[in-house]
Amino acid sequence: TIKSFGLYLHIPFCRRICxxxxYNKCLYRKDKADEYCRALSQELRRYKEIFHGARVDSVYVGGGTPTSITSNLVQLIDEIGDLFNTCGLIGVEAHPDDLNYDNLRLLRNAGINMLSVGVQTFNSRLLRIIGRTYDGIAAQRAVRAAFDAGFDTVDVDLIFALPGQKVEDVVNDVAVSFELGAHQVSTYPLIIFPYTGMDAYIKRLGLKKTGMAAEKEMLEAIVSLAEKCGYRRTSIWTFTREGAPRYSSVTRERFVGIGAGAASLNSGYFYLNTFDVEQYIETVRKGLPVSVGMKLPVRVEMLYWLYWRMYDMEISAARFEELFQESLQHRFGLLLDVLRFSGMIAVTGDSIRLTKKGAYFFHLVEKGHSWDYLCRVWAGSLREPWPSQISF
Ligand code: SF4
Known part of the structure; x- marks a missing residue:
C-alpha cells in the first residue's frame, strides 16, 4: 500500500528518428498510436485497482514525442483525472514542430501546466547535423508560442558537447533560452550510447566527438552564465529561474511508469515494462506488462534515493529520516565525511548541498551511470522484449 506516487506515461512515437x-521510440503510425493509447488506458485501470485510493501527486509524459499524438494525449490526461485523485503538476515533453496554436490550446485546456520544449540547440547548422527537422528561428518561435499559450513553466531542453559544437555555441544556446524568458533550462551532455550507431554517424560526417576538457569548459560556461542571469542550479544539468517550480521526470521518490519501456519504483521494487510496443499492447490485455525487475534491499533503496538527491544538488537529512526511519548521519556518516573533507559537499544545518567541485564529479558519475547501468538495461530490453536477466 502506498499513499501517493508520481505517474509517468511513455509515448514512444516520433515522426522521425534522430x-x-x-530512448525507446518508433515511427509514428496513426492506427498503432490509437491501439497503444487504448493499452495505456488499460494499464492505468490496472493500477487504479492495485493502488486503490492512492493520490497521484504529479504526472509527467515523456517519449518518444508525446506531442505527436496531442489529441489522444489530452484524452488520456482527462482519464487520469477521472481514475485517480490527482494533485500537483502535469508536465509534457514537446517537439518544436508540434507547437502550433491548436495543439498548444488543447494541451493548456487539458490542465497541462508545464511544457518541456525539446529544442536541443538553436544553432541551425548543429540542428542539421543531429538530424532535427526545424531551424534555429523555428525553435525560438516554438518556445515563444509556448509562453504565449500561458503554461506556468516552460522548460527549454538543450544538448551540449554535440559534434562540431564550440563553447560559444553552447553559451549562445543558453543565453537565447534565458532571453526568451525560460522558467527552466535543462542542458544535458550528449551521451553516445554504443547501440545507437551515433559513433559511426559522426565519423561518416567527418566530425569529432567533444573531448572531456572541452565538455568541462562548456559546463563551466553554462553554470557561470546561469549564475549571472539569476538562475539557480536545481540539478547538475538544470537551471531554474527564481520562484519557478522545478520540472523533472527522473527524480520522484515513488513512481509508476505506464507504457512500453516505462520504469516504476514503488513498494520496494524497481521494474520495467517490456520495451516492445506490440508485446506491450498484447500483454496489457492480460495483466501488467512487466519484463524485468528487482526487489530493492533497504540499503539499495536508500542509495537510490541519495543518488537522485545528489543529482538534485541537495540532500535533506530530515527527509531521509522521515522516509527510512533512520538518521542519515548514522547510516552514511563516513561517506558524508569523505565527501565533505574532499570539498564535494557543503553542510548547512539539515541541508547538504553539492559544491561546484562535487557537481562536476557527479556529472561524471551520472555519465558513467548512463554508460554502464542505463546502457545495459536499455540495450538488453531493446534487443529482447522479455530478457531473462540483465546483469551488472
Ligand atoms: S530524440 Fe526525441 S524526437 Fe528524436 S528520436 Fe529520440 S525521442 Fe524521437
Missing part, C-alpha cells in the same frame, strides 16, 4: 537517440 541518430543520437537512446
Amino acid at each position: 541518430p543520437f537517440c537512446p
